[in-house]
Amino acid sequence: MKCSECKYINVSDGNGSPGRCYCKHPNRPKEVTGTELVICNSERHTNRVLIKTSPRWCPLKK
Structure with a gap:
């Protein structure tokens, strides 16, 4: 499974700077x-992952 297709990803707004994508899987x-929860940074002014x-620690990875 890709993080971009996962329903547990949370993209936070960066307020003009790049946002961050977090894993919220239970x-x-x-x-x-902490910082390991940050999957990647997004582009400015977008929610695209x-x-x-x-x-490698993703529970949905098969």
């Missing part, structure tokens, strides 16, 4: 915290 590993893969 079954993600507990040791994944730029990552084409998923992190």
